[in-house]
Amino acid sequence: MKKLILTFSLSLLGFTAFAQTTYDKAMTEKIGKIETAKTADELTALTNDFERIGTKENSQWLPYYYAAYSTIQKGRVLMRSGKTADLDPVAEQAEKYIAKAEALSPNNAEIYILKKITSGFRMMVDPMSRYMQEAPIAQNAISKAKELDPENPRITVLLAEDAYFTPEQYGGSKPKGVELFKKSLEQFAVYKPKTALDPNWGKAEAEYFLSQK
Structure with missing residues (x-):
């Protein structure tokens, strides 16, 4: 009987490890595609993929986080196309996923950044x-x-963007934004995500703004 219990326990551990590996692989693949996606349709597809993963892995906050982040990236694509009138439904959809992520991981700085x-x-x-x-x-x-x-560098990136695009008479300026982008790169150099799947975006944005002359 003890042998049977041990065999069952080992089988269960093996199944759990396999499921976790499958989850990690799927998430890693989809996360990588967010940064290379160029169109709103591509980002919508990724959002749907993350939502499906979240439904399956219902104790994990990161699939819903990335569903929200993919939606936000879609919003940025729309902004670059001048379609700011379309941002309300984008924000609404992102907030739906943010709420699901927050229910699984309250008091999480990364979620407040998306908010x-x-x-x-x-x-x-x-x-x-x-x-x-x-x-x-x-x-x-x-x-x-x-x-x-x-010390989260993504916070500094958002503050840098705010300063960069805010006129001097309202407390911002491009030089202030540049200094904050530089600070964010210093933070990125030492900041370590908690896991390989945790948010790690923002460095490319800072480098882009610092490359503008």
């Missing part, structure tokens, strides 16, 4: 009328992220 971005999307649809509502939400999100993980 800051989605609030920014909503503000960009109509900055004049939405600033008073969305600016405090975005500020609270980034402040909470900094409280939870003060």
Whole structure:
């Protein structure tokens, strides 16, 4: 009987390890595709892939995090095309996945970073009328992220973007943004994600802005 129990236990461990390996492989492949995706359709497909993984691996927060992040990247593609009017549904969809990720991993700085971005999307649809509502939400999100993980370089990247695109009369400037981008690269040099699947984006954005003359 003891031998039978031991055999069953070993089989269960082997199955768990195989399932984890399959999950890691699928996630690694999909995460890599986010940065190379060029179109809104490609990013929508990735969002759907991450949602399916999240439904299957229902105790994992990262699939829903990346579903939200893929949606956010789709929003950035739309912004570059001048389609800011389409950002409301993008923000709404991203927030749906953010809520699912947060339910599985509360008090997570990476999730608050995404909240800051989605609030920014909503503000960009109509900055004049939405600033008073969305600016405090975005500020609270980034402040909470900094409280939870003060040396996270993605926080500094977002602050750098804000400074870079904010006119001097409102407290920003390109030089201030550049200094923050430089600081983020210093943080990236020493910051280590908790796992191979944890968020590790942002360095390319900082390098891009620093390459602009």
